[in-house]
Amino acid sequence: MKTSIAVVGAGVSGLAVAHNLKKLLGAGVDLTVYEKGERPGGAIYSKRINGFLVEWGPNGFLNNEPATFELIKELGIRDRLVVSSDTARKRFLLIGGALHQIPLSPPGFLATKVLPLSAKLRFAMEPFIAKRGADKDESVADFVARRFGRMAVERMFDPLMSGIYAGDVNALSIQSTLKVFHEMEQERGSVVRGMFARIKQRRAEERKSGAQAKVDELVSTSKNPMSNKLLSFAEGMNELIAALAEELRDHVRSGVTIESLQRVEKGFDLVVRDGSGAQTAHHDIVVIATPPEQAAPFVAGLDATLAQRLTEIKSSTIAVIGLGFKGEDIANPLDGFGYLIPRKEGVRSLGVLWSSSIFPGRAPVGHKLLQIMIGGAHDLRAIEADDQTLVETAMRDADRVLGFRGAPVLQNVIRHKNGIPQYNLGHKARLREIQQRTQGIDGLHLAGNGYFGISANDCIRHARELAGRIAEGVR
Numbered sequence: 001m002k003t004s005i006a007v008v009g010a011g012v013s014g015l016a017v018a019h020n021l022k023k024l025l026g027a028g029v030d031l032t033v034y035e036k037g038e039r040p041g042g043a044i045y046s047k048r049i050n051g052f053l054v055e056w057g058p059n060g061f062l063n064n065e066p067a068t069f070e071l072i073k074e075l076g077i078r079d080r081l082v083v084s085s086d087t088a089r090k091r092f093l094l095i096g097g098a099l100h101q102i103p104l105s106p107p108g109f110l111a112t113k114v115l116p117l118s119a120k121l122r123f124a125m126e127p128f129i130a131k132r133g134a135d136k137d138e139s140v141a142d143f144v145a146r147r148f149g150r151m152a153v154e155r156m157f158d159p160l161m162s163g164i165y166a167g168d169v170n171a172l173s174i175q176s177t178l179k180v181f182h183e184m185e186q187e188r189g190s191v192v193r194g195m196f197a198r199i200k201q202r203r204a205e206e207r208k209s210g211a212q213a214k215v216d217e218l219v220s221t222s223k224n225p226m227s228n229k230l231l232s233f234a235e236g237m238n239e240l241i242a243a244l245a246e247e248l249r250d251h252v253r254s255g256v257t258i259e260s261l262q263r264v265e266k267g268f269d270l271v272v273r274d275g276s277g278a279q280t281a282h283h284d285i286v287v288i289a290t291p292p293e294q295a296a297p298f299v300a301g302l303d304a305t306l307a308q309r310l311t312e313i314k315s316s317t318i319a320v321i322g323l324g325f326k327g328e329d330i331a332n333p334l335d336g337f338g339y340l341i342p343r344k345e346g347v348r349s350l351g352v353l354w355s356s357s358i359f360p361g362r363a364p365v366g367h368k369l370l371q372i373m374i375g376g377a378h379d380l381r382a383i384e385a386d387d388q389t390l391v392e393t394a395m396r397d398a399d400r401v402l403g404f405r406g407a408p409v410l411q412n413v414i415r416h417k418n419g420i421p422q423y424n425l426g427h428k429a430r431l432r433e434i435q436q437r438t439q440g441i442d443g444l445h446l447a448g449n450g451y452f453g454i455s456a457n458d459c460i461r462h463a464r465e466l467a468g469r470i471a472e473g474v475r
């Protein structure tokens with residue numbers, strides 16, 4: 001009899017697990033992906049509204065993950081990729097109510113007004129600051145304050161962590177978010193020395209091995225995210241989901257909620273609820289690809305401590321407010337990617353993406369599209385406000401900086417209740433325990449953005465690795 005595998009959750013993680021299982025095991029496996037929402041994709045969805053292309057979640061992904069390119073090629077959508085404009089390399093911070101470009105080079109850093117001279121001098125002391133013990137986790141704020149000074153936290157890392165994680169710089173773990181900084185401190189005694197050493201090492205490796213065979217000419221081998229490019233698809237990130245869903249059309253069941261999971265002699269019984277009621281479905285192997293807090297109830301009866309650890313990985317909420325304007329109704333030329341806002345600025349919005357400046361075709365000719373983030377770990381209840389309040393808040397905050405001359409022609413509010421999992425202090429130890437305990441439940445696996453990285457690239461890479469391990473066990 002065929003091995004029966006259930007994937008719970010059809011976000012990019014669950015779909016990518018299923019895609020790889022299908023590829024590796026083909027007809028030898030009976031595969032079902034259950035999705036409680038009406039459409040697959042989870043946080044990822046794109047919709048064209050009155051000519052504007054609005055993203056629900058991610059706007060793109062960096063070109064440094066071969067697993068993502070392989071997936072795209074396997075799905076036959078390589079020619080649908082779009083590369084972000086050169087303009088989008090310019091990113092800004094709001095400091096003292098004005099926009100300042102984030103420096104990308106040492107001369108740029110010397111010239112920037114993001115930090116005053118005293119803070120730049122403190123920054124320059126970094127190579128001389130003693131390193132700390134390897135084992136103890138530390139918040140991003142404590143790490144950065146210790147190595148670069150408190151002002152670097154307030155003006156640079158607080159908005160950065162809001163922008164990437166919708167998170168709290170005082171709570172997020174350095175080891176699990178900016179892991180490379182922690183490693184450089186441990187290896188070289190300094191982040192700055194570590195950066196120079198890595199650049200040198202990489203150049204030497206490239207010289208030695210000559211031109212490496214690449215998965216795709218667009219793939220970047222640079223470890224520096226600032227030198228990588230952001231990619232998307234002509235009709236937005238949902239093209240990836242649509243291609244996965246089409247390939248898995250005989251396997252994905254949307255509008256179906258998994259209510260509970262029970263261990264039986266061989267495998268698991270799932271209580272599956274759809275429009276017609278609840279039934280029991282048996283599967284030999286189950287991959288739970290939901291946010292960790294939503295995975296917890298499934299394992300509570302199998303391992304209460306595992307369930308407890310999963311509930312400790314909380315997700316932050318976030319609202320994305322899309323605003324479309326006639327081009328002449330925004331005074332600022334929007335020459336860049338957009339800007340992030342430190343909490344000290346006293347503004348409720350976390351940041352503003354200048355979406356129509358990043359990728360082509362995001363707004364009708366003569367128009368511009370902004371996407372404004374509100375909420376995050378500092379403001380979890382912000383998404384409870386009604387649409388009008390969120391639009392007014394976003395408009396008020398952005399108007400001060402960008403100068404609106406007319407009303408928006410598009411308003412679109414999206415709420416993510418389980419926005420982004422927070423890799424807070426102790427995440428690495430928690431993850432180790434979660435992995436050990438999950439291995440103790442034969443046939444049960446966890447996938448998703450709650451564990452090894454929140455980016456779409458991380459989700460795709462981890463899904464591929466996990467599917468490989470599962471397939472090995474099945475064959």
Ligand SMILES: Cc1cc2nc3c(=O)[nH]c(=O)nc-3n(C[C@H](O)[C@H](O)[C@H](O)COP(=O)(O)OP(=O)(O)OC[C@H]3O[C@@H](n4cnc5c(N)ncnc54)[C@H](O)[C@@H]3O)c2cc1C
Binds near residue numbers: 056259290318
């Ligand atoms: C606003 C925002 C902006 C982002 N920007 C970027 C970006 O620019 N670049 C980037 O790389 N990443 C970005 N991310 C992160 C990235 O999009 C996510 O980490 C990724 O899409 C998560 O995918 P996932 O499959 O792990 O989880 P999800 O997308 O959360 O999918 C989980 C799925 O499980 C389903 N589910 C839950 N419980 C059940 C149940 N009981 N039964 C059945 N189904 C269930 C849910 O309905 C959901 O569809 C962003 C995220 C957000 C929210």
